[in-house]
Amino acid sequence: MADAVPASPFARVETQGVDFPALERAILKFWDEHGIFDKRKALNAGKPKWSFLDGPITANNPMGVHHAWGRTYKDAYNRYFAMTGRDLRYQQGFDCQGLWVEVEVEKELGLKSKRDIENLVPGDPEASVDRFVQACKDRVDKYARVQTDQSVRLGYWMNWDRGDADWAERPDDRKSYLTMSERNNYTIWAFLQKCHRKGLVYRGYDVMPWCGRCGVGLSEMEMKEGYKYVEHKAAFVRLPLKDRPGENLLVWTTTPWTLTSNVGAAVNPELTYLKVRVKGEVYYVANGAFKLNRMEGGGDEEDAAAAGGKKKTREWLPGVPHLSSIEQHFKVRAGKGETYEVVGEVKGADLLGLAYAGPFDALPAQNHEYGFPEDVAKVTRQSGKWPAVTAAAAHTVIDGGKDVTETEGTGIVHTAPGCGAIDYGWGRANGLPPVAPIDDAGVFVEGFGPFVGMNAADPATAEVVFEELKTADRLFATERYVHRYPHCWRCKTELLYRLVDEWFINMGPRNTEDGFRGDIMKVVDRVTFLPESLNGRARERDWLWNMGDWMISKKRYWGLALPIWVDEKDPTDFEVIGSREELRERAVEGWAEFDGHTPHRPWVDKVKIRNPRTGNLMSRIPDVGNPWLDAGIVAYSTMPADWRPADFITESFPGQFRNWFYALLAMTTMMSDGREEPFRNLLGFATVLDQYGKPMHKADGNSIEFIAAADKGGTIPDATGKPLQYGPIGADVMRWLYCRQNPANNLNFGPTPADEARAKFILKLWNCYGFFCNYAALDGFDPGTPQVPVAERADIDRWLLSDLQLLITTARGAFERYDVMAFCLAAExxxxxxxxxxxVRRNRDRFWSKNADLDAAGRKDKLAAYQTLHTVLLDLCRLCAPVVPFLTEVMWKNLASGGRQPPESRFPESVHLTDYPAADESLVDADLSADMAAVQRIISLGGAARNAAKVNVRRPLAEVRVRTGSDADRRAVDRFPDLIRDELNVKRVTRLDPPAADLLRATVKLNKKVAGGKFGPRLKEVEQVVAGLDARQYDTNLLRDLFPHPLDGMSIDLGDVTFEYKALEGWAGVVDGNTQVAVDTRVTPELKAEGLARDVVRFVQNARKDAGLDVADRIELFLGTDDAELRAAINTHWGTIAAETQAVRRLDQQPADAFTAAVTVDGRPLTIALRKV
RNA sequence: GCGCGUAUAGCUCAGUUGGCUAGAGCGCAGCUCUGAUAAAGCUGAGGUCCUUGGUUCGAAUCCAAGUACGCGCACCA
Structure with missing residues (x-):
């Protein structure tokens, strides 16, 4: 036989211990060396476009596995559309500018503050900023390069910058886009100028958390990391009402330094306020606040969550006395033996508009029109939203609405518009001018009398405040108070709320569909958000509806230079420059120094222009831009007009509805005047968690770097926190894991899910492939042999080909809908x-020599099997290629190498150069698919029946009877009787169609789904009638479609009921739907002997394996036993045993040099000895 | 505080227009099969379908309230 095997075109395939990551690396090399990607691009050049827009990845660190999720989607859809003949751009992007890069560079250089940055070159802030910005650029280049290499490793096909020469290019000339490129920055200039021409850019003031030590404002994100429980000294302060002598508002604050800047007092008009008299003075206090136990509740939700979610008592620090109630403070104030008196109550609404005397009205800051200091006042005046009053003159009771509660403080809120965000809002709404007391170091500025030069964060400052208040007899009480307070996450000092000037884009009135906001909404309505279950459009609309104006400035160094030039004498007079050319034309100073530099600090700051209205010089504001401007403009700055809009974008959605998606939508709406969308389809996906469902954090050690998952392996804590080593997962397993996931749900990533994905899909596919190649190689299957016509192939071949077409249809539909999960689940x-x-399991025999005689007889059965499996594997490679490009390429190269004869022309050299399969309708045979499903179900039921009878499949049984429940059942039994016999190990299959003899005993139940609609309220009654009847009688009658119990004219029909069956004596049976299967459980001596022989075969096979024999080895076999029945069985079935075990000779004596095994067959001893011949 | 969403087995999740004994995968226990397979098959244990009320002949499913969790927004005087 062996000498008849022709040379095989297929390489042998290992199925054990395959190093997939190593294969992947080899494929990368193959792609490079053979220019496969370039060949793909060449194939598609000039064809209809499919436009993908890559969301820029922050080039600040190596990739984590969470980056790989989105990049897998991006590559998979790119590859699919490439294989369906579309022209693609293949441009990937890096996000380069922003504080996160600055922070990392600060760490690298050991810098701790802005002052450190500006002193990098001692005494030369400009050179320092230059050096710092250069360091940021260098870091971006470094990690963009690392991320490029890692993306290549993932299999992400993009036009990458690979060699040193590529990276030596200016960012504008590289293949990837970089948001720090001049093109990107200047396009944003154009955008901002367009906004300005519509009157939307304005300078505003905003109160933000500020670190006095670092001299920097902190974003919300940064702030959330720094909350800590701290103790502050809080104060109750009385504010005398000007028109009601002897009456006072009582306010409370935890930040006494802000009292210097008090302008208003806010009440909730809905609340009831008590008038409480003590020591001759009357105080207003909210009724609910007065007797409240302040140690209960009160604390905010985050406190409660931090305390385990249940706790209702306030978090407190040890050693700090618990809070007294406000009533208690009044009692103390009253003094020994005295008490307070409630003398009346009023609604909050009745207090509105009352004027009061502030705590520090003598300070110059309190007596400056439009607020303080001067530059604040200037902007306030210019905005037109404030009246020309001083703070001291503005002191009135204002409406704080629901934000004023009875659970904190007194129900009357001290309002300092220069020191709090909500205060600032109230101030603007009520004409209270902002008073901003501190500079960028947190120190009181001139105009604050005794406080000038004091640090607001210093506890000593609070003591000075108290002294001053005491002297003026304004201090009602002080107390030690514990609360969560934000701190700088870098230097840990307490943050201060500080009024700073920032630049905004006016988005139009909130909670309307007007203005810029409304224009974006109209665009949002034209794009598709996926997956549907996320309600992406509603989320985006919700954000657009509620968002405030867009703050575009940040007081930092590395980023977009905001193209805003301000008059040197008038901070309210500014211009927005729209391009480099415009700036050159307008420049009156500094152009020569700037020329040749990118539009970044410090060089662009040198350029001055002339104000045509005043003739003054105008200077650029020092602010850099919000980084979402950088990312949002890329739909314009990177895509030529003929590629817009993008057909597809995909990003992790948490946060992006207010970040990238928003920025894209907003900027494209502006740039196109609402005519264009930035994208047509948006696929959002959730978050990568660790394999136990916890967020990945570097600090917790449970985050996984991309390179560890791809090639290196690593260690994570297991469920109990102990270190757990894991090996490399590889790119394809990762990619499969990502693609098979429901994008709406968080993905638990780790070695365990990876092992599952590998076992569930990768290895199964690999083993089928290995099976084919190894047998084809042994057997000399020649893929060049003319194809056996499909019509002449076995049913099971045509069935597989038919179902393959269904998979192809599913695959194309899924990819077109951006629902790769649906494809992956179908492929699995x-x-x-x-x-x-x-x-494969059913057809193993056909692939080995056993059935060679069938082909010899002209049936071409084996050839058909090889050709069928070959076709299916090739198509599967192409179907799965977008998702697992490495595995499919390895398989393809071997499977398609069968094209050696006829030569390479038959198959492309790479699976990625093929077209995506298209379903061949002529191969679809719905009946056959249904029949095969039916036979599988029948076999499964038969197995369950054997199981129920506890007779294992090795024991042959006489008969299986199938009572068919459908046409498919009937056809299945006729078409595949051998299949049923073989799988169930029975001698005979009998088909019974209803009406039939009582194979199983019937009981009947009402089908409520059908009957309910028919009988309605009388269903219970009908159910009782049905239950009371004799089942056998019933069955017969029903089968005649009659029912013996008329119910007021309504009859019960066959469709109204279902049957249940039980097996008869000597049989075991099960039922599913209308299909019943029963096996004869009676074992005859002949059957018994056959079963024993099968056991013997199995033990001999094990012995062969243990002896280390190859599948193809022939043996001499000795079988020795004392048991007569077993010996008889062996004698009877020797032919079968010999054939199965490749025994060429039976030995009478146990040979001395043989491999020997002693086993027990059904309780009988058996000695096996075998020897290779 | 406001808004949106979720709650089903130990874990991760399906469950269609309301309808039969509520399912899958993993894990666990047992059995079985195996010369392509790191496999695979079968069976079993394991459920207050978050709680309460309502609609209905009938609710995991629809409605209301509550609870818990997640997300977004606003805030933390």
Whole structure:
């Protein structure tokens, strides 16, 4: 036989211990060396476009596995559309500018503050900023390069910058886009100028958390990391009402330094306020606040969550006395033996508009029109939203609405518009001018009398405040108070709320569809958000509806230079420059120094222009831009007009509805005057968690770097926190894991899910492939042999080909809908249930020499099997290529190398140069698919029946009877009787169609789904009638479609009921729907002997394996036993045993030099000895 | 505080227009099969379908309230 095997075109395939990551690296090399990607691009050049827009990745660190999720989607859809013949751009992007890069560079250089940055070159802030900005650029280049290499490793096909020469290019000339490129920055200039021409850019003031030590404002994100429980000294302060002598508002604050800047007092008009008299003075206090136990509740939600979610008592620090109630403070104030008196109550609404005397009205800052200091006042005046009053003159009771509660403080809120965000808002609404007391170091500025030069964060400052208040007899009480307070996450000092000037884009009135906001909404309505379950459009609309104006400035160094030039004498007079050319034309100073530099600090700051209205010089504001401007403009700055809009974008959605998605939508709306969308389809996906469902954090050690997952392996804590080593997962397993995931749900990533994905899909496919190649190689299958016409192939071949077409249809539909998960789940099902566990398992014999005689007889059965499996594997490679490009390429190269004869022309050299499969309708045979499903179900029921009878499959049984429940059942039994016999190990299959003899005993139940609609309220009654009847009688009658119990004219029909069955004596049976299967459980001596023989075969096979023999080795076999029945069985079935075990000779004596095994067959001793011949 | 969403087995999740004994994968226990397979098959244990009320002949499913969790927004005087 062996000498008849022709040279095989297929390489042998290892199925054990395959190093997939190593194969992947080899494929990368193959792609490079053969220019596969370039060949793909050449194939598609000039064809219809499919436009993908890459969301820029922050080039600040190596990639983590969370980056790989989105990049896998991006590559998979790119590859799919490439394989369906579309022209693609293949441009990937890096996000380069912003504080996160600055922070990392500060760490690298050991810098701790802005002052450190500006002193990098001692005494030369400008040179320092230059050096710092250069360091940021260098870091971006460094990690962009690392991320490029890692993306290549993932298999992400893009036009990458690979060599040193590529990276030596200016960012504008590289293949990837970089948001720090001049093109990107100047396009944003154009955008901002367009906004300005519509009158939307304005300078505003905003109160933000500020670190006095670092001299920097902190964003919300940064702030959330720094909350700590701290103790502050809080104060109750009385504010005398000007028109009601002897009456006072009582306010409370935890930040006494802000009292210097008090302008208003806010009440909730809905609340009731008590008038409480003590020591001759009357105080207003909210009724609910007065007797409140302040140690209960009160604390905010985050406190409660931090305390385990249940706790209702306030978090407190040890050693700090618990809070007294406000009533208690009044009692103390009253003094020994005295008490307070409630003398009346009023609604908050009745207090509105009352004027009061502030705590520090003598300070110059309190007596400056439009607020303080002067530059604040200037902007306030210019805005037109404030009246010309001083703070001291503005002191009135204002409406704080629901934000004023009775659970904190007194129900009357001290309002300092220069020291709090909500205060600032109230101030603007009520004409209270902002008073801003501190500079960028947190120190009181001139105009604050005794406080000038004091640090607001210093506890000593609060003591000075108290002294001053005491002297003026304004201090009612002080107390030690514990609360969560934000701190700088870098230097840990307490943050201060500080009024700073920032630049905004006016988005139009909130909670309307007007203005810029409304224009964006109209665009949002034209794009598709996926997956549907996320309600992405509603989320985006919700953000657009509620968002405030867009703050575009940040007081930092590395980023977009905001193109805003301000008059040197008038901070309210500014211009927005729209391009480099415009700036050159307008420049009156500094152009020569700037020329040749990118538009970044410090060089662009040198350029001055002339104000045509005043003739004054105008200077650029020192602020840099919000980084979402950088990312949002890329739909314009990177895509030529003929590629817009993008067909597809995909990013992790948490946060992006207010970040990238928003920025894209807003900027494209502005640039196109609402005519264009930035994208047509947006696929959002959730977050990568660790394999136990916890967020990945570097500090917790549970985050996984991309390179560890791809090639290196690593260590994570297991469920109990102990270190757990894991090996490399590889790119394809990762990619499969990502693609099969529901994008709406968080993904638990780790070695365990990876092992599952590998076992569930990758290895199954690989083993089918290995099976094919190894047998084809041994057997000399020649793929060049003319194809056996499909019509002449076995049913099971045509079945597999038919179901393959269904998979192809599913695949194309799924990719077109951007629902790759649907494809992956269908592919898993196909490979597992159809290919591996059915086709390959059922057809093993056909691939080996056993059936050679069938082909010899002209049936071409084996050839058909090889050709069928070959076709299916090739198509599967192409179907899965977008998702697992490495695995499919390895398989393709071997499977398609069968093209050696006829030469390479038959198959492209790479699976990625093929077209995506298209379903061949002529191969679809719905009846056949239904029949095969039916036979599988029948076999499964038969197995369950054997199981119920506890007779294992090795024991042959006489008969299985199938009572068919459908046409498919009937056809299945006729078409595949041998299949049923073989799988169930029975001698005979009998088909019974209803009406039939009582194979199983019937009981009947009402089908409520059908009957409910028919009988309605009388269903219970009908159910009782049905239950009371004799089942056998019933069955017969029903089968005649009659029912013996008329119910007021309504009859019960066959469709109204379902049957249940039980097996008869000597049989075991089960039922599913209308299909019943029963096996004869009676074992005859003949059957018994056959079963024993099968056991013997199995033990001999094990012995062969243990002896280390190859599948193809022939043996001499000795079988020795004392048991007569076993010996008889062996004698009877020797022919079968010999054939199965490749025994060429039976030995009478146990040979001395043989491999020997002693086993027990059904309780009988057996000695096996075998020897290779 | 406001808004949106979720709550089903130990874990991760399906469950269609309301309808039969509520399912899958993983894990666990047992059995079985195996010369392509790191596999695979079968069976079993394991459920207050978050709680309460309502609609209905009938609710995991629809409605209301509550609870818990997640997300977004606003804030923390």
């Amino acid at each position: 099902e196909f490979v597992d249930a159809k290919l591996s566990n059915w086709y």
